[in-house]
Amino acid sequence: MSDAPAIDWTNPSKKPAPDPGPDPEPGPLYAVRKAVHPQRIDGPFRRFKWLVMLITLGIYYITPWIRWDRGPFAPDQAVLVDLANRRFYMFGVEIWPHEFYFVAGMLIMAGIGLFLVTSAVGRAWCGYSCPQTVWTDVFQHVDRFVDGDRNARMRLDAAPWGPAKIARRGFKWTIYLVISFWTGGAWIMYFADAPTLTVDFWTGQAAMVAYVTVAILTATTFILGGFLREQVCIYMCPWPRIQTAMLDEKSLIVTYKDWRGEQRGSVKKAAKNPERYGDCIDCNQCVAVCPTGVDIREGAQIGCITCGLCIDACDRVMAEVGRPRGLIDYATLEDCEHEAAGGNVRSIWKTLFRPRTLIYFSIWGAIGAALLFALGVRTHTELTVEHDRNPPFMLMSNGDVRNAFTVRIRNMESRPRDMKLEIGGLPDGLMWTDDTARADAARSIIRAVPADATQPVRVYVIAPSDTVTQNFTFTVTSQDEQSEQDAAEVRFESPEN
Numbered sequence: 001m002s003d004a005p006a007i008d009w010t011n012p013s014k015k016p017a018p019d020p021g022p023d024p025e026p027g028p029l030y031a032v033r034k035a036v037h038p039q040r041i042d043g044p045f046r047r048f049k050w051l052v053m054l055i056t057l058g059i060y061y062i063t064p065w066i067r068w069d070r071g072p073f074a075p076d077q078a079v080l081v082d083l084a085n086r087r088f089y090m091f092g093v094e095i096w097p098h099e100f101y102f103v104a105g106m107l108i109m110a111g112i113g114l115f116l117v118t119s120a121v122g123r124a125w126c127g128y129s130c131p132q133t134v135w136t137d138v139f140q141h142v143d144r145f146v147d148g149d150r151n152a153r154m155r156l157d158a159a160p161w162g163p164a165k166i167a168r169r170g171f172k173w174t175i176y177l178v179i180s181f182w183t184g185g186a187w188i189m190y191f192a193d194a195p196t197l198t199v200d201f202w203t204g205q206a207a208m209v210a211y212v213t214v215a216i217l218t219a220t221t222f223i224l225g226g227f228l229r230e231q232v233c234i235y236m237c238p239w240p241r242i243q244t245a246m247l248d249e250k251s252l253i254v255t256y257k258d259w260r261g262e263q264r265g266s267v268k269k270a271a272k273n274p275e276r277y278g279d280c281i282d283c284n285q286c287v288a289v290c291p292t293g294v295d296i297r298e299g300a301q302i303g304c305i306t307c308g309l310c311i312d313a314c315d316r317v318m319a320e321v322g323r324p325r326g327l328i329d330y331a332t333l334e335d336c337e338h339e340a341a342g343g344n345v346r347s348i349w350k351t352l353f354r355p356r357t358l359i360y361f362s363i364w365g366a367i368g369a370a371l372l373f374a375l376g377v378r379t380h381t382e383l384t385v386e387h388d389r390n391p392p393f394m395l396m397s398n399g400d401v402r403n404a405f406t407v408r409i410r411n412m413e414s415r416p417r418d419m420k421l422e423i424g425g426l427p428d429g430l431m432w433t434d435d436t437a438r439a440d441a442a443r444s445i446i447r448a449v450p451a452d453a454t455q456p457v458r459v460y461v462i463a464p465s466d467t468v469t470q471n472f473t474f475t476v477t478s479q480d481e482q483s484e485q486d487a488a489e490v491r492f493e494s495p496e497n
Contacts, residue, residue: 035157036230036293038140039150039285043312052128053137061182064189068092073451074414081191087452093375094452096412105371109364116360118246120352121330122253126240127307132232133291135183135225139176140291146172150288176226177218184217230292233305240302249333250354254306256286256297256328259340267321279323286310286328296328306330380412381419381484383476392493399465401494407457409476411449418479420446425472426463426492434458446479461492468496 066078068091075082080089088095088103095102117124126133146168147153159165188210189197200206201214224232233240247253261280270277280297287295289310294303296310314328335345388404396402409419422444423429430441441462449455459474475487 033231034293036291037143037150037153037157038291038293038309039288039313040144041289041309041312041316043309043315045308045312049128049137049307049309053134056129056131056134057138061186064186064194070094071414071451073416075193077193079190080193083191085452094412094414096410099378102371102375105367109367109371112360112364112367115246116357116364118243119248119251119360120357121306122247122251123240123243123304123306126233126243126305130305132224132237133305133307135179135221136229136291138179139225139229142172142175142179146175173226176222180218180221180225181214183221184214187217188213230303233292234303244302248356250351250356252330252332252351253300254296254304254308254311254328255331255333255336256299257326257331257336257339258297261297261327279318279327281317281321283317285313285317289313379484379486380482381417381476381478381486382410382412383421383474383486383488384408384410385474385488385490387490387493393495395465395495396462400462401465401467401492402460402462403492405459405461405474405490407459407474408454409447409449409457410454411451411478414451416451417449418446419449420444420477420479421457421459422475422477423461423472424475424487426461426467426470428467429461429463429472429492431459431461433460438462463492463494466496467492467494469494 063079064077067076068078068089069076070089074094075089077089078091080087082089086097093102114125143153147156156165156168185201188201192210197206197210201210228236261278263277264280264282265273265277267281270281286297287293287310289312290296290304291307291309292303292305294301296304308330311328311330315325318325318327331339331345332351335351339345384407386406386408388406392403394402394404407421409421411417411419423431430443431445432438432441433445436445438460441460447455447457469492471489471491473487473489475485478484
């Protein structure tokens with residue numbers, strides 16, 4: 001085939017387009033990281049970040065050490081994931097394996113809660129409560145404590161390696177490592193009694209999985225919070241990309257009001273020509289304080305975690321130059337259009353309480369109410385029964401028919417209780433167990449069930465020879481002041497159909 005330019009035969013006189021040449025080389029898929037050194041700032045949003053950080057870290061580190069009295073037969077740790085016994089304890093609530101729907105419901109509530117927060121106030125989760133954000137914030141404060149504020153850190157980064165820089169880096173990374181180790185150590189405390197595990201851990205008696213888990217979490221916290229930081233949010237985390245589908249023009253996000261700020265110019269330039277320049281004096285303070293290093297004046301971008309620190313910085317600058325606050329602010333795109341056109345901005349309550357957020361909140365509240373209802377009406381006594389399949393029945397020497405069942409009596413109280421098991425229906429039917437004689441067969445038996453345990457009982461039910469196949473019930477009743485009861489319907493098999 002010829003490489004000559006193709007001729008347009010619908011218009012032969014038209015000259016063919018010149019050959020554009022080979023395709024350009026694709027650009028890099030990954031940008032080289034530029035170190036971010038946030039500048040210290042004070043303001044309402046920074047103080048709110050301090051508050052959230054103290055609360056979240058306090059909950060994480062302190063919760064395993066809170067005690068909760070459940071009696072002498074149950075663990076006294078307030079929050080405990082007891083994998084060995086397949087239990088989950090949270091203060092006065094105990095979740096058994098067959099009640100996993102409570103955990104699933106809480107996870108669904110957490111997901112819908114994220115949808116609700118995102119639709120209302122944008123990426124507030126990322127800006128304040130995300131573990132990556134919280135621990136990155138901690139490490140950035142360590143940077144400021146060891147190396148100084150932004151300019152000092154930038155000079156130290158640019159300086160050649162020497163004894164002073166090595167000493168500073170070693171000291172700072174040691175603090176990183178201590179925080180990371182403490183973080184990994186706190187995590188394993190949720191899976192065993194915290195005081196006991198602490199002693200076992202430091203005396204070398206803990207299980208190997210405890211040491212491996214602490215090592216992995218120490219390394220990930222050290223690397224992700226100490227070095228990768230904003231790269232986790234921009235490149236690794238899928239949540240920013242999911243959140244963009246939940247935002248609309250009515251969602252509150254951190255916004256630069258370009259119609260008010262442009263054209264940018266210094267205070268002196270604006271004083272000479274006030275009609276030409278806007279309120280933005282191009283001081284770059286909004287960029288300097290940003291923990292991810294983005295310029296909010298370039299519009300919405302995936303690196304912005306809507307923490308609001310740029311608002312604090314901009315408001316302070318506006319106060320210093322005598323201009324109204326709010327050049328950078330939490331605002332909806334819809335309100336920005338109204339404000340740019342000279343219209344009124346809606347109140348914060350009308351912005352938050354709109355159909356979309358109310359629907360999310362209603363779903364979230366309905367699931368929470370359903371879980372609370374299920375938690376309130378559940379009993380601490382349960383019964384399950386399994387019929388032997390082979391053989392389904394046995395004929396005794398006197399012609400009576402015997403069926404065998406495996407009955408499991410579950411005592412979900414943190415104390416041992418006596419349970420009465422009885423037959424309902426099946427006239428003339430009697431039962432006995434492996435540890436009782438057939439001569440002692442009766443319509444009911446009493447078993448002592450240990451605290452917080454399930455006791456299997458092998459039960460034999462016998463009926464006269466003329467008994468036909470029919471349904472009957474096993475009923476268990478706790479022999480205490482609660483008198484909790486549960487029943488299971490089963491089938492008595494007989495050759496008489």
